[in-house]
Structure formats: structure tokens, C-alpha cells
Amino acid sequence: MIRSMTAFATQQGHADSATWTWDVRSVNGRGLDIKVRVPDGIDGLEAKVRAAVTKSATRGNVTIGLRLAREQADGALQIDPARLDLILEALDAIQDRAFDKGVTLGQPTAADVLAHRGVLVAAQTDVNVDLAEPIWADFETALSAMIDMREVEGRSLLSVITAQVDQIETLTAQAVDATKSRSDGVKTQMAKALGRIMEDATGADPDRVAQELALIAVKSDITEEIDRLGAHVKAARDLLATGGPCGRKLDFLTQEFNREANTLCSKAQDVAVTQIGLALKAVIDQLREQVQNVE
Template sequence: MTGFASGRGAIEGYAWDWELRSVNGKGLDLRLRVPDWIDGLETALRARLGKALSRGNVTLSLRVQSEARSGRLQVNETQLGDVLEAIGRIESEAMARGISLAPSRPGDILAQRGVLEAASTEANTAPLQAALLEDFEPVLAAFLDMRRGEGAALTEILNGQMDEIARLTGAAAEAADARRADVSETLRAALARVLDNSEGADPDRVAQELALLAVKSDVTEELDRLHAHVTTARDMIATGSPIGRKLDFLTQEFNREANTLCSKAQSGALTKIGLELKTVIDQMREQVQNVE
């Protein structure tokens, strides 16, 4: 099921942006892009998402900016003292030997290795992690609300498709009743032709074979199973998520019965209904991929 939510937050020294999105998926695939320097954050976020979701390809992105990681530099006082002391000794030695040196410039001193360094990033990240996890809750809530809204719309669509499948199943039953006389007449005519053109054929044996053909062309079981599948699907939809995988399997059963109905049709009207059933079932199958 698709969904999207975003958010922003900040505490002293840090600011961040959230982006949470999902697309359809058979299972639950969580992809997190979060700073690895915040100990334990990814594990905690993954646990919360896994508890709240059961299906979909979900991507969570978190960008954290901090003063310590924004390029701010600080002077290493110890290293600066060592560099200045070394410069003083060099200048004194040069003067003793009558050598004139150009005055040292601040830029030259700062360019010495170790004088300037990045601000320390070894601070305790536990307070930041706690703030992030707290701020994530409204983002997750907004994300789930969007998915629930889409789920409500899907419920109406799926119920409408169930209504259409039920209607077509009823129409198939009527078409099957209407073709019964034609099937019986066709079988009797076939039996007569076989007996007229077969010397020594056992009439009882031929009748048994034709009876088996009649049984194989009967679609009562397929129609009964379609009715049962409609009832089961309605109950699942009324129950609510997570039902996506179960519905996905049930649509395969719907399709199997519709295929068998078409293969047994022996009637233009019944074949047409079977093809319409397959169309609605395929549409339902596509929508079921959106259900958690």
C-alpha cells in the first residue's frame, strides 16, 4: 500500500528532516537511510516500523545536521603552543647566525598540521536519539493515516468487485440451467450416432461414457465455490488488515474457478460470462496488491 509522510525537528545543536514512503510489495521490505553515528537509532526505528507495518516496500530517510558536523573548526591549543615555540627557536637561531627571516603570518601558523582541527564529534548521542525517536512518532502516525485513507477507498473498490463477481456467478448459474436441455439433446444425438455407426458396441458402455461427459461438463461445483469465495472475501475485507496475502491467494482461487467454468461452458452465453468473470477477477487481483 502506498503512503508518504515527512517532518522536521530540531534541538540545540542539531536539526533534521524525515521522509517516509512506501509502495506496494508482497512482503515487508524496510530500507532505512539514517546516520550511522547515532548509536542504536536504526535498530529502534526498524523495530517500530516492523511493529506498525506488515506489507510494502518502505523507505525511511533521515538527514541530521549538526554544528559539529557542519565543518566548524577549532584551534588545538597544545599544538599551537608547540608550533610557536618551534618558530621562536628557529628565529633565534637564524638571528644568531645573522640570517634575516620574514615575519611569520597567522595563515602560515594555522596551516601547520594539527593546529586547526574539526570540532569533536564524540559527544554522547543518547539525548539526540531520544529526541529523534520522539519526533518520529507523529511522522509515523501521519504515514499510517494516509495508508488507512487509501485502505478505506480500496474497501469500497473491492466490495464493488465482489458485488460484480456475485452477480456474474448468479448469471452463470442461470446460463448453465438454460443450456442443460441443449447439452442433454447433444448427448442423446451423439449416442445415437455412435450406435448407428458402431457394430457390436455395448450400448450400456457407451451410455456410461456419455454420462461421464455430462458430469464433466457440469459447472455446479465451480459456481458453488465461487459463491463461497465471495463470502470469504467479504468476511476478510470486513475484518481489516493484515489480509493482503490471504486475499492474494483467494484471487488465485477465484481465477482457477473462472478458468474451469470457461473450459466446461459448451455455451456461448456461459463462455461470455466466464470471460467477464476473469476480467473482474484480474482487476481485483491488481487492487489486492495494494492491501496490507
């Protein structure tokens, strides 16, 4: 079963005085790109998250975020050391600057310092190390839900891609029939062309002229393109049947499909075959768009 690269999942949890929400999202990507945003306080969490995602997915831009909220400790207040240091450093710089200018400033009081925003904050309960286990369990639940969604989306993609591959096979068969129908016309046109050339080309070597016409006929032959299109259809079906991470291979096949369709159009020399070639290019482009979503 193929999987889509587009999915998302969320999981909420709580324990003791803390609540948290995991947010796991995945979108299309050429490789596997993992972005993790988790708060400090749980050692090794980010590394474990990255390892779990790497084990579960092979492609996609995956973004994981954890929002952790802790209850306040009964209205108690505490000082934010980092913010306090910034304020004190700023006050020192102001005092030094004023001294250089010959200006004497009064010393700020503790109340003045505490009045600055962010120095005095509501106290929070410490992160309990016992939270690591339930938080990790909820992440595994969220990751599993995201992978399940990728598989559900993959089933929808499989149906669409299979129908498009079937359409390519049908158009290829139509090209074969159209080629058979044009063969007699091409022979007649070449015979008339040879007759006109021989009438107007005094002293021309009939064998050489026939050889040149034969080369033109070979260049307009689309048998190889038809055969390769059939081989690509079989390869695509084999990949879809095997399942697993096959997006890169399918993407390569769409390039090969498109190459053969372009060559078929350039060699067509027939309205019906040209129309089939253009229809092939349209379906192949639609297939390419869908394949971009496959892991």
C-alpha cells in the same frame, strides 16, 4: 479495516543548533523489508526505528531516512582526521615509489597538506545527547502519519475490492442461469448424438454408449465450480469485514477464483457460459492487481 502498503510521510524539527527531517516511505512488498539510513551520533536510534516499524506494520518495503544538519561553530575550522590520514598515506606511498626509482622529492609542508580538499573543514557543534528525545518524537509523528495514510488508502481499496467481489458474485449467478438454460439444449444434442451413433455403429452396446455419454455430461457439469466460486466470494467478504493484515489471504483467494474461472471456461461448451467465464477472468485479474496493494 484493511490498509494499503503504499504511503509516505515527512516530519521536520529543530532544537539548539540542529535541524532534522525524517522521511518515511512504504511501497508494496511480499513481506516486511525495512531500510534505515540515519547519521551517527545517536546511539540505538536505528534499532529503535526498526522495532517501531515492525510493531506498526506487517508487510511492505519501508524506507526511513533522517537528514541531520548542525550549525557551524562561528566560522571556526577543524581538521578531518580520516581525510588527513588518507592524504598522509598517499604522500608516504609517493615518497617510497620515488625512492625506489632513485628520485629524491622535497618534503611537503603542513600548508601543502592542508591545501588538499577535505582536510580542513568548517567546525560543527557536537551532537547534543539531548537531541535524541525530540528527534525520536518527530520520528514517531512521521511513522504515525505514514500509518494513517496507509489506512486512508486502505479505505479506498476496500471500496474498489468490495465492488469487484460483488461483480464476481453477479457473474457467478449469471453463470447459474446460463447453465440452466443450456441444460435442455445439451440433453437434446446428446440424444441426437446417441441416435446417430446407434445408426452407424452396428452391434454397439447401447448401455455402454449411454454410459460414455453420461461421463461426457459429468465432465461438462460446472456445478462444483459455481459452488466453489460462491464459497470464495463469502471467504473474501469475511476477510474484508474482519480487516487487519489480510493481503496474503486475499492474494491466495484470487488464485482460487482464477482456477475456478479457468475450469468453468474449459467446461462451458456454450457461448453464453464462455462469455461469462471470460468476464469472470477479467474481473478476477483486476481484483488481483488491487489485492497486491493490501497489507
